Amino acid sequence: MREHLTPEDALRHIGDVERRARRPARTTGLILLVMGVANIPYWLAMSLGPDWSKYAAMISWFIMTTFILVLGHRWSQQAQDREVTWINRPTGPVTATTLVMTAVMVVGTFLMPEHPGAGWITLIVALAVCTSLPMFYGAWRILRAER
């Protein structure tokens, strides 16, 4: 880089560095978004799908969780973002809401009759979407912080 920066150069350079420095946070936001989207078919398969889809959902969940844990650990050793730290707090609202919604979803799946009617299916779909909402919120908080 040139030793004497013009104001335009400096602003452009700040933008470039910020984009690179926020890469771990941005990727965490995108992962949360993907998790939120993947969570809906996961719960639908687990509660309404045939047996083969349950196994496929469990294997996919295991692979995805392992990948996220490894990646998350690696990035936490490199850079820390305020929003990511807030979202990852074990007692924070995103984690707590996710756990509560997951518990509600599990209970709903157990209470569901063997041959659910339209009402039950609607309820399960609504619950599956609600379970993803904290992840969508987390992704939104991280990604909107892009400067």
Place this chain on the structure above:
Amino acid sequence: MSGNGSHLRHQLDDLIHAPVRLSIMAALAAADKAEFRFLRDTIEVSDSLLSKHIITLEEAGYVEVEKVFVGKRPRTWLSLTDVGRRAFQDYVSVLKRLTEGSP
């Protein structure tokens, strides 16, 4: 640049208005807290050059250096102080005024 621009230019913080130090400040403003090696790779400088400029910014009270051990591995975490964050915001604000004032 206009006369008004020349006047504003004097408000630029010389400590920040140097390529490597600007990179450090911009990266820390964006990442909140960064590990030494991540910062080095992000701004593409050598260990020694980064250390040299970190010391300058630390002495100015702009950067906080925190040394920790993860197991037996030493890690150096860097972050902006409140003074440093304010200085960087002011610097960016002057830059924007300068570019807006350009013909």
